[in-house]
Amino acid sequence: MIDIIIGVIPFLPAFAGFTIPIVYLVSRKRLVVMGYATIILAITTVLSAIVAYEAFRVEHPFVFRAGGWPAPIGITYIVDRFCALIGLLTSFIILSILLYSISYITDEAYPWYVILVLGNSAGILGVAYTGDLFNLFVMLEVTGVSAYALVMYYRNRPVAIVSGLKYAFIGSLGTSLYLLAMGLTYSFYGTLNLVDFSYKVTNYIDTLHLFAYGLIMILALWTFSIKSGVFPNHFWLPDAHPAAPTPISALLSGLVVNTGVIGLYKFLYIASWNSYRTPLNSIMELASLAVILMGSLSGVFGALLMNIQRDVKRLIAYSTVMNLGFLFMGIGCLTFKGLQATLYYVITHSLAKATLFLSTGVFIKASGSRLLDNLSGSGMKYKAAGVAFAVSTLTLAGIPPLPGFLAKLLLYEALFEYNIALAILMVVTSAIGLLAYMKLLYIVLFGAPISLFRKVDMKLAQATLLILTVTIIIVGTVFLFIPEVTQSIIGSAALQSTINIENYVEYVENTFIKP
Amino acid sequence: MIEAVLFWIGAFLFILGGVFDLLAAIGMIRFPNFYVRLHAATIGAIYGAVLPLIGISLMALGIPELPGRYAVAGASFITAIILLVVAPVGSHVLAYAAHKSKSVPWSPVVDALEKDEEK
Amino acid sequence: MELIVLIGAPLYIVAIVLYSIRLLKGPTIPDMVLAADCLSYDLAVFLMALTLYYKTPFLVAPSIMLALWVYLLDVYVSKYLVSKEVGK
Amino acid sequence: MKRVIILISILAVTLLSSLVISFVAEITVPRSLRDLSKYYIANTIIDTASPESVAAIVWDYRGLDTVYETLVLYLAIVGGLAIFTIKGGFPRGEPMGLTELSRNATKIIVLLIATVSAAIAFHGHLTPGGGFPGGSALAVATMLIIPVYSVNILLEKGITSTKLVAIRGFALTGLGLVALLPVVKGLEIVTNQKFYPGFLNGVVISGSISLYNLLEFLAVASGFTAVALYLSIPEELYKGEVRD
């Protein structure tokens, strides 16, 4: 039963997207269309919560076989605890973003907007759940296409179109290369399934296959770094994310960039657990080093550039670059602690970044400007948004009771184990980032109001923001003060896919063979 | 018997088409401008494509061991007919556009169309 | 049957190469499109011959499409040359 | 001239390097299929009731990929139309078209293309082809009408973008339902043979594969026609639109 639910979860938003034109043509009311989408996403959230609950209840990961075909023949979804948590996070945040959009998106093109958001959520959920390398490509493209279109949503603003085009070009270049990697995978190893691939990798260790393995790793890494906006490929991100409507900025910065991290998790942890025993080990080490280097460089870049921004959305976008750098550093460790830190950091960052963007959206709508100076003092005017803004900024900055602190702490521990210099670099970087966050917080909350604020009626949006804020606070306090919870959720999820990986893979392999 | 005849007629047409095609290609290279090359292209389309397609259709009919020979014959015959419809219209449309947009420089003996348009 | 195709194929390939030279050199757009036309008419024949060579009926459909699609190219280029707006 | 020299040097480098590699390195050209594809070819009739292995993989073995790929196409078209939305509706200008002769010929050609595209789509589970090639072929037919007759003729005949989007929505909803229905009986999503019949009165229909092909045919054709319609709107209309 549960595996059928897993299969349905990403398909449900997609199906809703297919039906939206009919719903629109029948009703032609904005609230009906939006409400329909919200209901679908609420169902998706409930279902993914059930999946996450079940994933923690049982020891082994869930395997869903599309069409009933076993692994190398058909497509399988492999949902372990990591993926289940990400799925829950994704559907929850998208639900709140859509709720927020009901009061934010009021122009005529809303049916297109809803379709694109639904498609995007289908894509991210698919990326989280899939266990097939080629299906991962398709899901990345689903996410990508809807993201390009959403960035171009303000069609009469040149900035939006130009940066959306930049994003589209660089993104589709990346996915073309990933497709090439899939061709190589199939031609050298004869399989496209993640777990099957991890077994077959060790069967061939001649020079040609080593070369191919390295090439696959490089191409995949390059693609995921584009998708995540990490250092050599970060240049599109600070243009694209601010150009979109604010809920979409939240969606892009909070969730879409996660796809690269999830992809790396699947490549570095699940697909290559086996390669330590062989000469492939050196390639793995190189890949891990490359990931960490890219991560640290983009952390430094993001933190430095954050401090000189005047546009508030650009500032937050650079903060995304920095945080994704940290995530890459965490995931590159290839250890239990690294994965644990990554998982918690992903949750924290997604929640906080989405909340930050959404609350900034209220201020921007009120003041009609995106310049930091014009926003000064707006936080006091809108209490709910101000609270959400403060909490999320402090979370991102890593102030103790909030979840950001624990995330940074875990990451520090993981990096300390890997290399002390990196740990220090990370602390220094987050200190530089802290300056920018504090500036932002000070200006928005305590600055003297210099511009007239329009009255905006966004009750639903503010309610959504409050829900998100409460979630952040709960997550922060529970995980920080009750270590057992941390251990049993984050720890066990990381344990499952690092130390107990052999049980994991064995179980999955057995489920494949079993009809 | 009839099959062998069909086969050899088809083969002859196929080879003949190849020769004409080659001639048309040489014409395409040698002719000085677009309006003259159009005529070489016609050779390539009619005796260089339609004829060998009919030849292939006959050849396919003449090989009993070919699986699905009627499908091959039918499809190639249909292709030939379609080419017979498409090729002249394509040439005509291109010539029309080239003349209308005056994008091709040439020195004709007489250009009745241009004279009439100037009137 | 293989023999016939074997004799015919070099003729067609040489013709195709010559057409391609015209397509590459073509001083004006109509020249190039005309060369592309001839190229694909030729290839329609050539792919059909390949069907005989491979002894399978399933390779026939592409040649018909090649012949039809190049007409689309013709029409679009001509329309562009005649009036700048294609949809007019 | 510089271009030609660079081109020739690139060609020479390619030829030389491949000569050297093929002589130096020990390369074995593949002469037999991989195990996985052998499985697909050997079992396609038993598993999916379709003699076409590619269609079987595309719509059954790896059907989920294709359903989501349809979603990608849908999203891209939706995104494009969102960029190109115009408030006032389509214009009814003076049609210009091409020559009279080409119009008459295009009529016949469009009919031929439509027939061929239908043949491709309906035989998708038996011979190479299927919903997508057929649909794009039908879209080519309508895309021929636009330059030859001008876009107005399509609008006058009642082929408007609203209708096209509606057709597309219905076709895709059908496609989604075909994928989703087996869930009702407790089967996995995109299940074929356990839920849909492979034969109908002795005629091969390969279960859901032919259904998918039909719906995809409609969806793709209407989607591309909508794209072409939007692309062929004269530019003057957007001048005012952009200034707002």
Place this chain on the structure above:
Amino acid sequence: MIITILILLAFSLLSLVFVYMAITERDLLKATAFSAGQSICYAVILQAMGAADIVMTYVAVSVGLYSALLIFVISKTERFEEVSSR
């Protein structure tokens, strides 16, 4: 087999020429024609490899729809890559 090899050799080299010309050409309409030539070359290579399904889709998309799409784009924007080079 010999014809297959002949096709693969001839058309892969031809496609290289077309790709180079298409990318370096300033006149975008000519580049579109070159790109159509490249697509035709690839289509023949695919056909010689026995991938009929792909050829049908590929020819429709790459020769037909892409050319039409590019001509639409060119007709609505500029024909030459850099205005000054005209």
Place this chain on the structure above:
Amino acid sequence: MIKYIVVGLLVFIVYITFAGSLSTYTVMTGLLVSTVLSIMSAKYLVVDEKKLFDLKRLLYAVYYFVKYMTIIEIKAHMDVVKRIINMDIDPGIVKVPVNVKSRYARLLVMGSITNTPGTVVVDEKNNYFYVNWIKVTTFEPVEARRIISEEFEYYAYKIFE
């Protein structure tokens, strides 16, 4: 009514020939497709449905097709092939009057002229074809008609009018 049947039959024949089989599935879908397409397109395609079932016209069409493909085309091809070799060309556009009126007759004439190497129809205006001719021998429209298109028009008249 007849025009629907004729168009449908045409579509059906093309469908069956392209699919290359006569299985139940093909025939059924072929009937479906031909019905739909003939209903959709017959009214644009056929103007005068009385001419459709005239056996004489059909016979003329077949006779013309065979004669055209063999005798006329060979002459024209040989002529242009000679010109390819000796490059004896004097291109030009001449005016040729057309006497046939109906659309398909004109299309047939135009197709025949264009499909004959050496002559390509460039434009059509006020009952005149403007023909691009590889070796212009006469500037007189009537004389040009005698050389280029008289035979085609004779058959086009027989077949379509």
Place this chain on the structure above:
Amino acid sequence: MKFVIEEFTYVLIICVLIINALISIYGIVYRRSLTKKLLSLTVLSDTVFVAIILAGFIFTYPIVPPVYSDIRGADKDFLLNHASDPLPQALVLTGIVIGLAVNALIAFGIIQVYRLTGTIDARKAVKSLLEEGVE
């Protein structure tokens, strides 16, 4: 001698595809016109498709599509030895559609850029944005 020719062909195609991909990446990154970038993107994806099909190509004569002539599956042994690989074909089919989708979206975007900024030169478009000032 025959074997050498086959290996040479194989290597040559791989080399040509690599060089095509490199040229088209050059086109995407360095050419300034957005339309040219779009064209290069189509060339790159086409090259990748051919590369994937090449991965499933086997050197045998004759090579046929993996389709049975009849529903009973009489020619199974023949197909197992002479059919082309179906899985890469399915992958490429998916890839073609996805590439088409992305390119159509990009084409829409390019036209809109021209309407808004009056240029399709990537750098000029960005420059004109800077002059206008980002809100």
